[in-house]
Amino acid sequence: MTPSPLRSAAIVIGLSIQEGIRRRVFLAVLVLTVAFLVLYGLGAHFAFKGADAFAEGETKILDPHAFTGATMFGLAMFATLFLGAVLAVFLTLGVVRGDAETGLLQPVVVRPIGRTTLLVARFAGAALLSGAYVILVYLAALGITDAAGGWSPDHLVGPALALALGVAIIAALSLLASIVLSVTAQGIVVFMVFGAGLTAGLLAQIGHAINSDSLHEIGRIASWALPFEGLYAAGLHALISETSGLTGVVLQLGPFGGSEAAGPELVAWAFLYLAAVLSIAAVVFSRRDL
Amino acid sequence: MPGPALAIAGLRKNYRQQQALGGVDLEVAPGEIVGLLGPNGAGKSTLTKVACGLVRPSAGRVEVLGRRPGSPQARGELGYLAELFRFPSWCSADELLQLHQRLAGSEGGAAERAELLRLVQLDDVASRRIGEMSKGMQQRLGLAQALVGSPKLLLLDEPTSALDPVGRRIVRGLLEELRGREVAILLNSHLLSEVELVCDRVAIIARGFLIRSGAPEELAGPARVEVETATGIRVFEGAGREETPRIVAELVAAGEEIYHVEVHHSSLEEVYLEAVGGQTG
Numbered sequence: 001m002t003p004s005p006l007r008s009a010a011i012v013i014g015l016s017i018q019e020g021i022r023r024r025v026f027l028a029v030l031v032l033t034v035a036f037l038v039l040y041g042l043g044a045h046f047a048f049k050g051a052d053a054f055a056e057g058e059t060k061i062l063d064p065h066a067f068t069g070a071t072m073f074g075l076a077m078f079a080t081l082f083l084g085a086v087l088a089v090f091l092t093l094g095v096v097r098g099d100a101e102t103g104l105l106q107p108v109v110v111r112p113i114g115r116t117t118l119l120v121a122r123f124a125g126a127a128l129l130s131g132a133y134v135i136l137v138y139l140a141a142l143g144i145t146d147a148a149g150g151w152s153p154d155h156l157v158g159p160a161l162a163l164a165l166g167v168a169i170i171a172a173l174s175l176l177a178s179i180v181l182s183v184t185a186q187g188i189v190v191f192m193v194f195g196a197g198l199t200a201g202l203l204a205q206i207g208h209a210i211n212s213d214s215l216h217e218i219g220r221i222a223s224w225a226l227p228f229e230g231l232y233a234a235g236l237h238a239l240i241s242e243t244s245g246l247t248g249v250v251l252q253l254g255p256f257g258g259s260e261a262a263g264p265e266l267v268a269w270a271f272l273y274l275a276a277v278l279s280i281a282a283v284v285f286s287r288r289d290l
Numbered sequence: 291m292p293g294p295a296l297a298i299a300g301l302r303k304n305y306r307q308q309q310a311l312g313g314v315d316l317e318v319a320p321g322e323i324v325g326l327l328g329p330n331g332a333g334k335s336t337l338t339k340v341a342c343g344l345v346r347p348s349a350g351r352v353e354v355l356g357r358r359p360g361s362p363q364a365r366g367e368l369g370y371l372a373e374l375f376r377f378p379s380w381c382s383a384d385e386l387l388q389l390h391q392r393l394a395g396s397e398g399g400a401a402e403r404a405e406l407l408r409l410v411q412l413d414d415v416a417s418r419r420i421g422e423m424s425k426g427m428q429q430r431l432g433l434a435q436a437l438v439g440s441p442k443l444l445l446l447d448e449p450t451s452a453l454d455p456v457g458r459r460i461v462r463g464l465l466e467e468l469r470g471r472e473v474a475i476l477l478n479s480h481l482l483s484e485v486e487l488v489c490d491r492v493a494i495i496a497r498g499f500l501i502r503s504g505a506p507e508e509l510a511g512p513a514r515v516e517v518e519t520a521t522g523i524r525v526f527e528g529a530g531r532e533e534t535p536r537i538v539a540e541l542v543a544a545g546e547e548i549y550h551v552e553v554h555h556s557s558l559e560e561v562y563l564e565a566v567g568g569q570t571g
Contacts, residue, residue, distance in 0.1 A: 002366045003395040011392050022380040103375040107435060110342045110370045111393035112362040289305070290344040 008113040009121035016091065016125035029087060033137060036079060041144045044072050048149030063245070069151025070240045076141035077159065077239070081232050084134035084167035089190050091126035092174040094183035100290045101182075109290060116282045119175065123278060126171040131164035138163055154242035159235035165270055166228035166235075170194060172274050176281040179288060197222060197229035204233070208252070227270040234266060293356055295320050295443040295474030296341055301350035303336050303498075310336040312498035313350065320442065321472040323465060325485035325506075328495035329566050334478045335373055337495070338445045341476070342370045355442055366394065369436035371429075373447040373478070379421030383412055383431050386420060387438060394439035406434040409467070411460055425452040433461065437468075444468065444475045450484060462488050486510065486558045496566045510558040517541060518550035530555075 003011070020026050051068035096119075099105035109115060138160045146152050153159065173193060177186040204219015206212070223230030240252065296318040303311040311333045318324045326334045339345040340352055343360020354364040377386050387403040396402060407413040410430035420428060429452045436444060450458045458481070465475060465488050479485050485492060486506045494502040502509060515529040515537055524546075526537055531553050538548055 001395045001397070002362050003392065008393065011389070015389065019378060019380065103372055104378070106342075106344055106372045107370070107375060107377065107390070107432075108393065109344060110365055110368070111390065112366045112395065113393055114362060287346070289346060290339070 002112040005114060005117040008117050009124065012108075012113070012118060012121035013125040013128070016122065017129065020091070020129065025090070029133070033083065033133075033140075036083065037137070037140050037144060040072075040076055040079070040141060041148060043075075044145055044148035047072050048151075051149070061245075063243075065149065065151060066240075066243055069145055069149050070153070070243065072149075073141065073145050073151070073153060073239060074236055076145070077138070077163065077232070077236060080134050080137045080141065081163055081166060081228075083137060084130050084163060085170045085191075085194050085228075087133055088126055088130040088167045088171035089174045089187060091129060092122065092171055092178055093187060094178055095122050095175065096179040096285060096288070097181065098178065098183040098186070100288075106290055115285050119282055119285050120278065123172055123175050123281075126175070127168035130167040130171055134163040134167050135160050153239035155238040158238040162231040162235035162238070165267075165274075166231040169226075169228040169231075169270060169274055169277070172277040172281070176277055176284070179281055179284050193226065194228075197226035198232075200226070201229045201233050223266070224269060227266065227273050230266050231270055292320055294318060294353075295322075295355055296476060297351070297353040298337070298341070299351045301337065301340060301352060302348045303333070303340060303345065304348045309498050311340075311347075311350075314495065314498070314500050316493055316500060316503075318443070318474045318476050320474050321469055322491065323469055323475040323477060323489045325489035325492045326476060326478045326495060327480075327482065327485060327492060327562055332495045332566075333498040334495055335447050338370075338447050338476065338478055341443075341445055342368065366439070367441055368443045368445060369438070369441035370445045371432045371436040371447060371449050373451070375432055377420050377428065377431070377435070380419065382417045382419055383407060383423070383434075384416040386431065386435060390435050390438040396439035398439070402438070406437050409437070409464055410434045426454060426457050429453055430457060430460065433464065442473060444473055446475065447478045448480070449477070450479065450481060458484060482558045482562055492558065494562060494565045502561065502565045506558055509561045510555065513560075514554050516552045516554060517546075517548060520547040520549070 047068050051064040174190045177189050181189060200219055200222030203215050207215025207219055294317040298314055298316040301311050301314045314337060328334050336345055340347050341354060341359050352359050355367045357364040384403055387406060391398060407416050410433050412427060412430055433449055450461050489506060492506050492509055493500055515526040515534055517524045529537060534551060534553055538551060541548060
């Protein structure tokens with residue numbers, strides 16, 4: 001009896017997870033993540049220690065504790081997004097054209113699973129794993145920051161979900177690229193798109209700081225064209241959205257400030273964008289000769 | 291009477307400006323083994339891939355057990371082994387078959403896997419990782435994988451290219467067993483002797499066109515009788531063993547002295563070479 005699309009998708013997701021475990025991908029990721037978190041913990045410890053020192057005897061117009069905590073955790077957010085993006089790209093690397101060229105894809109595609117189900121399952125596997133990964137790293141960094149300096153962000157849940165949705169979008173873009181590009185070209189293109197998104201976000205930050213409408217507009221457009229950047233910036237904004245006074249202003253102007261809040265429009269757009277990328281990928285894949 | 295397992299009519303396929311198939315007609319009946327021969331680049335793999343739904347035809351009609359190729363129903367009824375294939379190196383032979391059982395919706399369970407591994411004589415390495423298997427073992431495993439779910443149509447693209455003579459004999463035995471189970475098989479191969487031994491019918495394809503088709507013994511039928519007489523060698527084209535006594539009697543009656551008689555059969559190889567005009571890809 002031909003399995004249902006849902007069951008077929010579950011089989012492929014299970015296969016992706018099994019492959020990750022058996023090929024020790026997760027072990028490598030775990031080791032490197034632990035290394036990052038240890039480094040971050042050391043950094044946070046010394047940063048808070050230094051913050052206490054630079055605040056001594058100063059007029060406290062700037063809250064050094066909040067400033068240090070938010071800046072360090074903003075850095076952790078950036079690193080988490082980067083690591084999550086790397087994982088999303090590697091989980092989708094060469095899954096269509098690359099696997100077709102080596103003959104790994106055809107034995108699966110000729111089964112009753114169907115190309116769209118296969119593609120959606122590969123996306124779901126990559127998005128679930130990289131999404132769960134960024135949430136776990138986010139929580140670990142949160143715990144470390146709290147332990148090192150007793151600081152926690154103004155909003156806990158929103159930034160974590162923004163990161164998870166952001167890496168899901170990167171996984172979808174990478175999957176689309178895997179249909180038309182060779183493995184090397186796919187990796188290069190997706191990381192360049194990722195870098196372009198972050199650069200555009202920084203431009204928007206600079207535009208906000210120097211009150212340049214043009215730069216701000218460029219950043220805004222980039223956030224909509226590449227919503228993972230918009231979500232990341234919104235996540236950063238949510239970390240300090242309740243922080244008032246000069247500390248809040250200075251943090252918002254900094255590289256890990258995030259000048260834009262995530263309205264419901266951005267979140268809705270991110271889901272629409274995801275659906276559009278996957279739909280295009282499904283159409284392109286269905287027309288591709290293997 | 292059931293319809294053909296594979297029906298192809300006027301099949302054309304162009305890859306951009308390159309014509310791979312120029313209008314091929316071919317049928318494979320249930321329980322029939324058809325050998326598809328042709329030089330490299332003749333279009334054999336493309337034809338097989340169209341039947342699997344891996345490649346979209348440019349024109350023509352293709353039906354797999356009466357269904358559109360690539361439809362879930364058609365894919366549920368066929369088994370396929372590609373010329374170029376790879377399986378996840380990290381999983382074992384048994385795990386691979388288990389995965390394909392689940393994808394195919396087969397309810398054969400462990401008994402089916404054990405039977406398939408026995409058929410390709412890999413039952414003693416069921417738990418060995420594929421990455422640790424020889425290419426020949428992987429090819430036999432590929433055959434077992436293609437047989438998961440008891441397909442009614444088997445599409446095999448060069449299934450013995452990596453096998454040694456013993457491995458080829460195993461596969462021959464397997465194909466004959468499958469014929470007994472009414473499985474239709476389309477076999478792409480460059481090994482003419484193998485095709486001659488196992489196939490009910492042979493189709494020769496060159497430059498995207500089907501140029502010869504028929505039973506091996508029809509194609510490789512008797513070609514000529516050569517008779518050495520006192521006046522020289524007389525050649526009787528198209529004559530075979532059955533005609534030899536009559537030819538000799540007529541020559542003797544005509545006063546010829548006969549020194550030597552030879553019946554020449556054209557082998558499938560000769561037929562093939564003649565058909566493709568020495569072309570190679």
